[in-house]
Amino acid sequence: MWRGVLVLGLGFLWVPVLLLVGFAFSADRIPFQWGGFSLHWFAALATNERLVEAAWLSLRVASGSATLATLIGGVAGFALARWGAFAGRGLFGALIGAPLVLPEVVTALAMLLLFVTLEAAIGWPAGRGALTILLAHATLGAAYVAVVVQARLAGTERVLEEAAMDLGAGPLATFRTITLPLMAPALAAGWLLAFTLSFDDLVIASFVSGPAGTTLPVLVFSALRLGLTPEINALGAVILALAGLCVALAALLLRARWLEGGGEGG
Amino acid sequence: MPPLLLEARGLRRSYGAAVALEALDLAILPGEFFALLGGSGSGKSTLLRLIAGLEAPDGGTLLLEGRDITRDPPWARPVHMMFQSYALFPHMSVAENIGYGLRRAGVAKAEQARRVAEVLALVKLEGFAARRPHQISGGQKQRVALARSLVMRPKLLLLDEPLAALDAGLREQTGFELRALQRATGAAFVMVTHDQGEALALADRVAVLEGGRLMQVGSPEAVYARPSSAFVARFLGAANIVEAACLSLAAAEPGAAAYALRPERIRLTPGGEAIGANAAIGQVREAAFRGDATLFVVALDGGGELRVMVPADDPMPAMGERVALAWDPDDLVPLAA
Numbered sequence: 001m002w003r004g005v006l007v008l009g010l011g012f013l014w015v016p017v018l019l020l021v022g023f024a025f026s027a028d029r030i031p032f033q034w035g036g037f038s039l040h041w042f043a044a045l046a047t048n049e050r051l052v053e054a055a056w057l058s059l060r061v062a063s064g065s066a067t068l069a070t071l072i073g074g075v076a077g078f079a080l081a082r083w084g085a086f087a088g089r090g091l092f093g094a095l096i097g098a099p100l101v102l103p104e105v106v107t108a109l110a111m112l113l114l115f116v117t118l119e120a121a122i123g124w125p126a127g128r129g130a131l132t133i134l135l136a137h138a139t140l141g142a143a144y145v146a147v148v149v150q151a152r153l154a155g156t157e158r159v160l161e162e163a164a165m166d167l168g169a170g171p172l173a174t175f176r177t178i179t180l181p182l183m184a185p186a187l188a189a190g191w192l193l194a195f196t197l198s199f200d201d202l203v204i205a206s207f208v209s210g211p212a213g214t215t216l217p218v219l220v221f222s223a224l225r226l227g228l229t230p231e232i233n234a235l236g237a238v239i240l241a242l243a244g245l246c247v248a249l250a251a252l253l254l255r256a257r258w259l260e261g262g263g264e265g266g
Numbered sequence: 267m268p269p270l271l272l273e274a275r276g277l278r279r280s281y282g283a284a285v286a287l288e289a290l291d292l293a294i295l296p297g298e299f300f301a302l303l304g305g306s307g308s309g310k311s312t313l314l315r316l317i318a319g320l321e322a323p324d325g326g327t328l329l330l331e332g333r334d335i336t337r338d339p340p341w342a343r344p345v346h347m348m349f350q351s352y353a354l355f356p357h358m359s360v361a362e363n364i365g366y367g368l369r370r371a372g373v374a375k376a377e378q379a380r381r382v383a384e385v386l387a388l389v390k391l392e393g394f395a396a397r398r399p400h401q402i403s404g405g406q407k408q409r410v411a412l413a414r415s416l417v418m419r420p421k422l423l424l425l426d427e428p429l430a431a432l433d434a435g436l437r438e439q440t441g442f443e444l445r446a447l448q449r450a451t452g453a454a455f456v457m458v459t460h461d462q463g464e465a466l467a468l469a470d471r472v473a474v475l476e477g478g479r480l481m482q483v484g485s486p487e488a489v490y491a492r493p494s495s496a497f498v499a500r501f502l503g504a505a506n507i508v509e510a511a512c513l514s515l516a517a518a519e520p521g522a523a524a525y526a527l528r529p530e531r532i533r534l535t536p537g538g539e540a541i542g543a544n545a546a547i548g549q550v551r552e553a554a555f556r557g558d559a560t561l562f563v564v565a566l567d568g569g570g571e572l573r574v575m576v577p578a579d580d581p582m583p584a585m586g587e588r589v590a591l592a593w594d595p596d597d598l599v600p601l602a603a
Contacts, residue, residue: 157351159351159353160353160355160356162340162349162353163347163349164355164366165320165339165340165341166318166319166347167341167346167366167367167370167414167418168341168367168370168418169341169366170339170341173370177366178355182356182357
């Protein structure tokens with residue numbers, strides 16, 4: 001009986017994904033009709049310039065915004081966890097975390113208004129495209145990174161930093177040799193989170209992008225209105241394979257660190 | 267008078283309305299093992315953190331070999347601390363942990379390796395250099411923490427409850443090792459502890475702290491035998507506190523309102539009737555077997571009770587039996603109010 005429940009649960013999660021991967025190998029023109037095995041759509045995908053361009057843009061925007069978010073969010077999380085009860089700490093924490101609970105549509109609209117106003121006022125950012133999407137995504141991602149980093153630092157003892165100072169490390173050396181290595185797993189996790197957030201975001205990207213900034217989700221969504229082709233299935237399969245590869249690689253790296261007896265891991 | 271290693275003058279520290287240290291004066295001699303003994307909230311840990319520089323005093327001065335270090339940050343003080351939780355860096359091996367301070371000081375690589383190996387041998391952890399902190403036992407962690415401080419060759423080493431996190435069985439042995447290390451390195455050790463047995467067994471001098479003030483400083487023998495106040499007498503083990511008004515007392519130094527009287531100093535005679543100064547009659551109410559002796563609680567006829575330690579070889583009274591108690595005038599230790 002439990003086995004049945006397990007199969008049902010796993011099926012609920014994975015059948016749609018497997019269907020998508022399966023139909024990616026279908027020869028038929030209709031994306032949800034089986035027409036025999038074929039790699040045709042993968043070849044078509046590689047030659048579809050608009051899709052490849054959008055995927056490339058998404059990758060660049062996602063990695064750029066994740067990096068910016070990690071910088072901003074890392075510093076904010078550090079301040080929240082380590083600077084004690086500074087004036088306005090509660091308000092600061094609430095302001096940092098607000099994007100987590102704001103509806104995406106509201107964030108997106110606010111961002112659009114800001115960019116339009118800024119352009120009118122100081123001429124920057126000129127037009128809307130990759131840069132505005134990157135900035136908007138970094139804002140949202142920074143909130144996630146700050147939360148992850150703060151939680152990690154709250155869990156590691158202040159006494160480690162005190163011990164370092166006691167052994168002759170100034171504030172900078174203490175940060176570089178103790179705090180930063182202890183924060184590193186949280187920073188990496190935060191970066192990945194921000195990357196994913198940006199890579200699959202549709203709402204914010206559609207608001208703040210112009211004709212020059214069509215990310216992959218925006219392109220796929222507009223393709224849905226024009227009529228889907230099995231190329232989208234093939235694209236999904238490729239992204240899935242890449243994501244699986246990344247997860248496997250990360251797991252391998254963590255395992256290797258444990259085998260050599262390394263660090264505290266997650 | 268020998269030169270002082272560390273001197274605290276009028277050290278004050280409070281947290282909001284709570285006073286942790288109240289105008290404290292203290293002197294540490296070079297190469298001594300000094301114990302700061304006190305309960306929780308006595309200010310002993312605050313004092314240690316002030317000496318290490320991890321907190322700044324509200325007032326007062328700290329002198330190290332005559333130099334004012336009150337405003338020096340912790341990384342500029344030639345004083346090192348062993349933390350109660352050991353505070354080993356989880357992302358470094360044992361050798362990297364121990365070498366941390368040497369790297370910060372810019373010691374040459376070869377010299378670093380030599381000194382790390384030397385101190386690993388000192389704490390008997392050869393062969394553990396490549397381990398990570400989570401791969402070694404609690405006792406080994408304690409020795410790594412000790413080695414990490416000792417490798418800096420401090421003149422003054424601060425130890426925050428160094429034995430508290432160890433199993434009871436390991437504590438005595440580790441205490442002796444600590445003592446031996448202190449002698450071998452010639453550094454002054456200042457240890458914070460709440461365990462009076464630990465303080466009396468290990469230290470050259472003991473300071474008893476209460477409510478942010480020093481109650482008494484002296485050798486373990488002196489503090490144990492001649493406590494200056496009722497608090498110290500109680501804290502250093504279950505002494506009887508007797509008030510002059512309650513019993514007929516004739517002390518060698520009369521005049522105090524209360525005296526400390528150690529249970530092992532009282533002679534107990536079953537069924538006796540002796541009466542006079544420095545004697546009392548009562549009834550045995552409780553008995554606790556302690557191995558080499560038995561502790562009796564005797565309810566006195568005149569009110570109150572005394573605890574009496576009877577060595578295992580002496581005749582034992584039965585529960586409820588009437589007994590006579592007597593002691594020497596010298597054993598009455600006058601206490602300040």
